[in-house]
Amino acid sequence: MCANKSESGTMMLELQERVTELENWKDGKGLIIYGAGNTFCSGSDLNAVKAMSNSQDGMNMCMFMQNTLTRLMRLPLISVALVQGKAIGGGAELTTACDFRLMAPGSEIRFVHKHMGLVPGWGGAARLVRMVGSRAALQLLSGAARVDPQRALCLGLSEETLSSSDGTKALEEAQVWLSQYTEGPASVIQAVKKVVTVGRELPLEDALRTEKDIFGTVWGGPANLQALVRRPKHN
């Protein structure tokens, strides 16, 4: 999946459509979101937002993007934001809707909202707090701080710094990195992502009940039965 420079209204709709397609991707296991060219995503299209600066339009756009990014985060796929160049404003928020972030050398994630007289509205603050804790989140948002790959690693915002900033090489590296988590049958990978999502989002009793239901979808399934025949050793 390839993001583009800034998020115009058309692109927001396209992102929503891609998410709908991915929700229906029965054999899917993983997803990498990356930018076209040398920018991951520079946030909302400033030309478009200028034309809709009243509060109601802003809230509508905010709810639209919250909904899309929440659905993206809940996809039963393991998702990676491959950050090359800058991820700014709404682009920084988009990175937080993925399970993992990999950063290319020289790249940067920056929540510039304060400088735009705003706060995140696409769910980026809620996700950031859960990811890095409230103190670090407050520093990143109130300082509109540039987060380079090294700082992102220290904060737990990024998993790894890639060795190349070249688009093709970085994508290949990200694919190899992701493959360690997507190896195996889609039904099992999707179930893994689902139990983690419910564990994160639901109160414990509901999470336990839902985990049992998800367990029921893989117990006695083809991968489970084959494993019982193969009896792999885990030493």
Ligand SMILES: CC[C@H](C(=O)O)C(=O)SCCNC(=O)CCNC(=O)[C@H](O)C(C)(C)COP(=O)(O)OP(=O)(O)OC[C@H]1O[C@@H](n2cnc3c(N)ncnc32)[C@H](O)[C@@H]1OP(=O)(O)O
């Ligand atoms: C804050 C929250 C929020 C929301 O919730 O809606 C947003 O996301 S608001 C948008 C926040 N993003 C910005 O303010 C980005 C401002 N732009 C920049 O900082 C730079 O352009 C940068 C760092 C993205 C790229 O810098 P670089 O030196 O590599 O290139 P240029 O500056 O020459 O940019 C090329 C060209 O792209 C236009 N551009 C970049 N980002 C946007 C944008 N978000 N909307 C509209 N246009 C954008 C930039 O103006 C240049 O156009 P040009 O006609 O060549 O001047």
